Amino acid sequence: MRLLTHNMLSSNIKGVTNGFPLRIEAEKVVEKQVDLNIDFLKNMFPKIEWKALVSASRTMGYAELPEEVEPSKLDSEEFLRKFHHALLELHLEEGALVCPETGRRFPVSKGIPNMLLHEDEV
Amino acid sequence: MKLKHLESLLGRLQQFSNPKVELEQYPTGPHIASRMLYTAENSFGDVSDKVVADFGCGCGTLGVAAALLGAEHVIGIDVDPESLELASLNAEELELDIDYIHCNIKNLGLRAEVVDTVVMNPPFGTKKKGADMDFLSVALKVASQAVYSLHKTSTRNHVKRAALQHLNASSAEVICELRYDLPQMYMFHKKREVDIAVDLWRFVPQSRI
Numbered sequence: 167m168r169l170l171t172h173n174m175l176s177s178n179i180k181g182v183t184n185g186f187p188l189r190i191e192a193e194k195v196v197e198k199q200v201d202l203n204i205d206f207l208k209n210m211f212p213k214i215e216w217k218a219l220v221s222a223s224r225t226m227g228y229a230e231l232p233e234e235v236e237p238s239k240l241d242s243e244e245f246l247r248k249f250h251h252a253l254l255e256l257h258l259e260e261g262a263l264v265c266p267e268t269g270r271r272f273p274v275s276k277g278i279p280n281m282l283l284h285e286d287e288v
Numbered sequence: 289m290k291l292k293h294l295e296s297l298l299g300r301l302q303q304f305s306n307p308k309v310e311l312e313q314y315p316t317g318p319h320i321a322s323r324m325l326y327t328a329e330n331s332f333g334d335v336s337d338k339v340v341a342d343f344g345c346g347c348g349t350l351g352v353a354a355a356l357l358g359a360e361h362v363i364g365i366d367v368d369p370e371s372l373e374l375a376s377l378n379a380e381e382l383e384l385d386i387d388y389i390h391c392n393i394k395n396l397g398l399r400a401e402v403v404d405t406v407v408m409n410p411p412f413g414t415k416k417k418g419a420d421m422d423f424l425s426v427a428l429k430v431a432s433q434a435v436y437s438l439h440k441t442s443t444r445n446h447v448k449r450a451a452l453q454h455l456n457a458s459s460a461e462v463i464c465e466l467r468y469d470l471p472q473m474y475m476f477h478k479k480r481e482v483d484i485a486v487d488l489w490r491f492v493p494q495s496r497i
């Protein structure tokens with residue numbers, strides 16, 4: 167699972183008011199190269215929850231993203247490459263996503279998070 | 289990519305070996321899937337460089353088609369783990385990088401705005417009434433540009449009314465009518481092959497700005 171997916175996924179357990187962002191427990195991270203698509207990144211940037219992406223990428227062992235970022239950064243190819251890497255090339259292969267409110271773990275196996283809810287959670 | 293090439297690549301995908309009747313698992317054949325995504329791309333520009341989600345992806349055909357047509361990020365979502373395993377294999381076979389999420393569409397927590405386009409071949413709701421409308425309801429909340437979906441032609445008026453009046457679609461148009469060749473997959477199918485008319489819909493969600 168890419169961090170772009172993580173950046174839109176939340177815990178939807180009944181009663182949880184803010185299930186985003188899910189905390190990551192990373193057991194295995196893999197990297198897969200993707201061609202740089204600058205227009206896509208520029209278009210995506212305003213839609214990204216930046217803090218969630220920075221903290222997720224750090225948990226995955228990539229600490230190159232700045233905490234705060236000005237939109238003017240989008241003119242820097244060096245910045246775009248880092249953004250691209252964090253967003254599209256890092257994959258959580260094994261581990262878990264954890265609900266920030268309840269601590270409920272959603273296991274990730276073979277890159278697929280299991281977000282199924284139990285009967286008493288819906 | 290030409291339509292014929294897309295259809296032939298989709299024809300190589302593995303289909304369900306043990307379809308689950310309670311989930312109404314009918315595969316989306318290469319003929320329909322290729323036309324659906326080809327139209328979304330070439331008539332509306334809703335696929336290439338976009339974020340596309342495939343709801344109830346099954347063995348992954350629609351998502352694979354989106355990725356082949358240049359979607360930048362594709363997410364397939366299904367409640368059935370065996371389908372997801374098959375979908376992953378299919379994507380891998382074609383060297384496509386697709387994310388999968390194991391989840392019931394009804395309980396999906398996916399924030400709006402990031403996904404541009406949702407594509408889906410929802411359960412028609414014959415086994416579980418309303419299942420198709422549940423899918424459509426979530427799709428119209430998640431997609432920011434368009435939702436492409438297949439529904440039985442016999443339900444056309446109902447789908448249109450529900451989408452516009454209750455599910456906040458700003459438009460709901462049938463793009464074309466297709467024949468769904470349903471091979472005899474389940475014991476309750478009496479005829480060897482059932483041919484049903486389905487509509488390919490394009491729904492536009494209401495702008496959230």
